[in-house]
Amino acid sequence: MKILINLFITFFKTGLFTFGGGYAMLPILKDEVVAKHHFATEDELLNYFSIGQCTPGIIAVNVATFCGYKLKKVVGAIVATLALVLPSLIIITLVASVLSHFMENDDVVHAMRGIRVGVAAVLIKIVYDLGKRVLAQSNFIGLDCCVFFVALLAVVFLKISSVFVISAVMLFSVGRLCFERRNR
Amino acid sequence: MIFVKLFYEFFLIGLFAIGGGATTIPFLFDLSEKYHWFTPQEVTNMVAISESTPGPIGINMATYAGYNTAGIFGGIVATFGLVMPSLIIIILISRILKAYANNAAFNFLLKSLQPAVVALVLNATIQIAQVSLNSLLPFLIFAFILIFMRFYKTGSVFYIMLAGVIGYALKL
Numbered sequence A: 001m002k003i004l005i006n007l008f009i010t011f012f013k014t015g016l017f018t019f020g021g022g023y024a025m026l027p028i029l030k031d032e033v034v035a036k037h038h039f040a041t042e043d044e045l046l047n048y049f050s051i052g053q054c055t056p057g058i059i060a061v062n063v064a065t066f067c068g069y070k071l072k073k074v075v076g077a078i079v080a081t082l083a084l085v086l087p088s089l090i091i092i093t094l095v096a097s098v099l100s101h102f103m104e105n106d107d108v109v110h111a112m113r114g115i116r117v118g119v120a121a122v123l124i125k126i127v128y129d130l131g132k133r134v135l136a137q138s139n140f141i142g143l144d145c146c147v148f149f150v151a152l153l154a155v156v157f158l159k160i161s162s163v164f165v166i167s168a169v170m171l172f173s174v175g176r177l178c179f180e181r182r183n184r
Numbered sequence B: 001m002i003f004v005k006l007f008y009e010f011f012l013i014g015l016f017a018i019g020g021g022a023t024t025i026p027f028l029f030d031l032s033e034k035y036h037w038f039t040p041q042e043v044t045n046m047v048a049i050s051e052s053t054p055g056p057i058g059i060n061m062a063t064y065a066g067y068n069t070a071g072i073f074g075g076i077v078a079t080f081g082l083v084m085p086s087l088i089i090i091i092l093i094s095r096i097l098k099a100y101a102n103n104a105a106f107n108f109l110l111k112s113l114q115p116a117v118v119a120l121v122l123n124a125t126i127q128i129a130q131v132s133l134n135s136l137l138p139f140l141i142f143a144f145i146l147i148f149m150r151f152y153k154t155g156s157v158f159y160i161m162l163a164g165v166i167g168y169a170l171k172l
Helices: A002-017 A022-036 A042-053 A059-096 A106-137 A141-157 A162-183 B002-016 B021-035 B040-051 B057-099 B104-132 B136-151 B156-169
Strands: none
Touching: A002 A022, A002 A059, A002 B156, A022 A042, A022 A059, A022 A106, A022 B104, A022 B156, A042 A059, A042 A162, A042 B057, A042 B104, A059 B040, A059 B057, A106 A141, A106 B104, A106 B136, A106 B156, A141 A162, A141 B104, A162 B104, B002 B021, B002 B057, B021 B040, B021 B057, B040 B057, B104 B136, B136 B156
């Protein structure tokens, strides 16, 4: 029961402080899920994101469901997902009903711009930390760097869908596996 | 009846929107054409508000669109419709993950995806930086937060909120 309550609080907090898309929740998840509660390791979190990216549904929900299921099976998955969407349900309902002018308030606009700058800063830090970690653990540094730069080029400049990029890397790795097996 | 339709339509969006919140946007435009629950102009507003309120964008948009169509209960139904496919599919995949947790080839595959995921996170960062770091002042706040992070280690939520307070105080 205690785990379920912690799971709920963690994902409620994540839903409440995620501004932007699914990846914006990565810094908060790393703090809460990995460092504070040890619900999952950093590797598992990255796996959840890569699988969540190319399976149907919102990435944020996919990651919450993964973490919840890992801890407490189906009940955990439902609790984590409910907790993640609850802040949105409450806030959007308020904004859409009584607070319709709230978002146009100058103070709110200024604070929101600041928040976005903060999210960018926190994300840059995460990219740096993740990059360092992946490099340190890599057995194929040259190849992993290539994958990183090609993937970056594909999504940033060629505007190729992230789903396609992850799927392509997966196919490439399956190819590598088959090739190594044959040469053994 | 409207609730069944809302649930069904958002269930479909949850099932076919692969790759994150922003991919739900075209589906919402389709809905506005199909049912006239809301106008395309309203969809644009929903996107803007969903991006600047807490919570993952996709969920915010489902709640907003549902609320717009059929009130509070509509918002709840649309949101549950959206998350239901994820819940089912990810639970199934979790079982596979567990079954193959000690499989070397499977772990190799997952690990090989990590550099690409880092690139995707960097892409998300660049997108947020592009809209938020559009002049000198936000850039200075950005630099301040980064330096602050080095000397005062705490959770990400604190830095994000600090940036919000600074933005408010400096009328960013």
